[in-house]
Amino acid sequence: MxxxxxxxxxxxxxxxxxxxxxxxxxxxxxxxxxxxxxxxxxxxxxxxxxxxxxxxxxxxxxxxxxxxxxxxxxxxxxxxxxxxxxxxxxxxxxxxxxxxxxxxxxxxxxxxxxxxxxxxxxxxxxxxxxxRQWGSWGGSDARRSQFGSANGTVGHAYPRVGRDPVIKVLNQVNCAGKGRVRLINSDPLLRGKGASKRKYLLVSVLNRLRREGCDVRVITKDREPFGKVRTRNGVIHNKVLLVDARFDGQQRKRQLVFTGSHNLRSDATRGTSDVMLRVERPWVYRQYVTYFDQNLWKKLGRKS
Missing domain, CATH: 3.30.870 (Endonuclease; Chain A)
Structure with missing residues (x-):
């Protein structure tokens, strides 16, 4: 390279x-x-x-x-x-x-x-x-998340001052009429600094979405407890969140892809240089959900 x-x-x-x-x-x-x-x-x-x-x-x-x-x-x-x-x-x-x-x-x-x-x-x-300076972006998260030119495109820059945007995204999902939520994360989600709070915020919202009717699935590198949410683990390095559900108060279903380099850890949220990207384009979502369901989920579920 x-x-x-x-x-x-x-x-x-x-x-x-x-x-x-x-x-x-x-x-x-x-x-x-x-x-x-x-x-x-x-x-x-x-x-x-x-x-x-x-x-x-x-x-x-x-x-x-x-x-x-x-x-x-x-x-x-x-x-x-x-x-x-x-x-x-x-x-x-x-x-x-x-x-x-x-x-x-x-x-x-x-x-x-x-x-x-x-x-x-x-x-x-x-x-x-x-x-190596935040300049006018310092002190708050207000300018560390910005919309792109295309409809539904957003960039989130890290480290953050407040809560991880991923938690806010999940809290905006409405599973009425069912929906799909897919999460891939290669870093241990439930260990390390801030693990107990992260477990409460992330696992509780994922289980709530499951109870409300969404098909929620999680893939991580290591085996980790996620309540009744279906999980599988394997050799992965992706950091992806997929949403196919009502979102942000709207009645129509939206298909969102969140991807980038950000791991869902408190120390990563508050101390690591990272970017997470949101794209809202149906054909991009189809590519990612097929990758999740067919290339990863099915293969990780096979007995060796």
Whole structure:
């Protein structure tokens, strides 16, 4: 990837800039060993060397690029997206993958959104990460969530000052007339700092939606208790929420896709540089729900 970016810089003579995280995000056993952390540091140094030799400006965030609610930087820079501009075309490329060889063995997703308003939001967030300052976005979440140009497109930037937008989204779902809710998350949801509150907020709302008539299913990396909500687990790295139900007080059903790099953890919400994207396009929803139901849910349910 680094060498390809260098080639783009030389061929296009364009403005290619890169923000990198450093350190080990997730090790083979869920936590990084000393050797895995050392290897991650070595990989980061090699990537920086390639980019700098290719005259590609690079900024490294050893921790979160931006401070959280407590005024401190979280553990990692976790955002994974590209911004591509060519002439009047502007595209946001949002993914869950870290672009490492071992990540290719995990379930991942990537979406390309040609939306000028969304591009502007992402660019403003990227510039803040580059400068390591919130600027006019500091102090509250008011400008950390913004609509794009297309109907139903929204970007959510992290870390947040208040509650995770995902909880607000789930509380806006109305299961009258039935509906579907699908959640994929690769990080342990019910462990770590703030686990008890997160369990109450997330598990309770998912079970309420199930009782009200929605077909609710959850896929996580590890086995975790979700009350009576149906769950399966496997080798995944996606962070996806799918909603097919009445939403935000409207009587008609809406089909929403939320995806990005954000894990549903309190420390991720309040201390990690991340982005979550909402897209409201039926054909995009169909792709994602088919991926969930056919590619993941069915296969994870098979006996080995």
């Amino acid at each position: 680094a060498r390809h970016l260098v080639r783009v810089q030389k061929k296009r003579r364009g403005d290619v800039r890169v923000i990198l995280g450093s350190g080990c995000e997730t090790g083979s056993g869920g936590k990084c060993t000393r050797s895995e952390r050392a290897q991650a540091r070595e990989n980061s140094r090699e990537i920086r060397r390639i980019l700098k030799n290719g005259k590609v400006p690079v900024r490294v965030c050893g921790k979160s690029c931006l401070v959280g609610r407590d005024g401190k930087r979280g553990k990692i820079m976790h955002a994974k997206f590209f911004l591509i501009q060519k002439g009047s075309d502007r595209k946001v490329v949002q993914t869950s993958t870290n672009f490492m060889d071992n990540q290719m063995r995990h379930a991942q997703d990537l979406i390309v959104v040609p939306d000028r308003g969304l591009f502007r939001f992402y660019e403003q967030y990227w510039n803040r990460m580059w400068k």
